[in-house]
Amino acid sequence: MKSYFIILIALALTSGLYAQKNEKELTRKEKRELKKKEDAKLSEAMAKVLSLAIDSQLWVLEANTLSNKYGRSVPVNSNLNFIAIEKDEAFIQLGSNSGLGPNGVGGVSVRAKINKYEVKRNEKKGNYYIHIYTSSAIGSWDIRIDSNKDGTIASATVQGNTSTRVNYQGTIVPVGQSRVYKGTPVI
Structure with a gap:
């Protein structure tokens, strides 16, 4: 169970690393939108982990x-x-x-x-x-x-x-x- 939580968080964090490679080519507005999307994905992953923890x-x-x-x-x-x-x-x-x-x-x-x-x-x-x-x-x-x-x-x-x-x-x-x-x- 503990490893399941860690894997979910790790996947959420690593998805942001791939997006950083092309960050220099993006405008400020595009960077903000990208950051919002990454934050939303992380929040969604954390919500799933929390739901599982509360239910168990x-x-x-x-x-x-x-x-x-x-x-x-x-x-x-x-x-x-x-x-x-x-x-x-x-x-x-x-x-x-x-x-x-x-x-x-x-x-x-x-x-x-x-x-x-x-x-x-x-x-x-x-x-x-x-x-x-x-x-x-x-x-x-x-x-x-x-x-x-x-x-x-x-x-x-x-x-x-x-x-x-x-x-x-x-x-x-x-x-x-x-x-x-x-x-x-x-x-």
Whole structure:
């Protein structure tokens, strides 16, 4: 499965290399049109990979920004702040570069069992709406995710049993392409 994702991305990237040979002979307008076509092909390939990852429940939302229920946001390290879905298990993590915290990466990590996994797709625009309900040793979590068709713009709201709510903004990638570091989960 991992090699399938890598092959798709490699094919999308190499198709652009052949077009670069004749680039010196093109006008600016033709170069822009060529770039738009290449970007569209890459976006289409990424959309297929994302669709496969979401359907197989093997993906990670890597957050580059976190915000609270009041809208205050802070840029974060996407390797430490993420929501990972691996079949019937979710891994939710908040971390910082300080390394101080119960999970060893400056925050909190929770491993949870997925009780509900529902995906709705807007066929016209290709956007995804994903609703996940999980339960863990420290409570239940309601996760709601919105993503564009290729996963480059994604946002998630994670809400626990209390009124505590954290919003993640970042990108969705297949598990095999993810660069996240999992801390020690709360037992």
